Amino acid sequence: MLQVNLTAIGDSVGIVLPKEVREKLNVSEGDSLSPLESSEGFILTRHQRDFDEQMYAAKKVLHKYGSAFSELAK
Numbered sequence: 001m002l003q004v005n006l007t008a009i010g011d012s013v014g015i016v017l018p019k020e021v022r023e024k025l026n027v028s029e030g031d032s033l034s035p036l037e038s039s040e041g042f043i044l045t046r047h048q049r050d051f052d053e054q055m056y057a058a059k060k061v062l063h064k065y066g067s068a069f070s071e072l073a074k
Contacts, residue, residue: 002018002020002021004016004017004018004021025044025045025046026046027046031046031047032046032047033045033046033047034046034047034048
């Protein structure tokens with residue numbers, strides 16, 4: 001099992017990812033990762049900007065049509 005260590009970075013703490021992990025995630029310096037909570041702990045994935053836009057659009061639809069969806073779900 002691969003292990004990473006926490007490192008002090010100014011007043012923050014960071015994780016140094018080995019090259020093999022960065023290659024598998026297809027990330028490099030300056031990219032963003034999203035931690036997703038699962039029943040087994042956290043999973044790091046490459047942040048997808050379009051996902052944020054999709055979630056915003058879904059929230060707008062749910063806000064507008066939420067009561068209709070509730071009725072359809074019965």
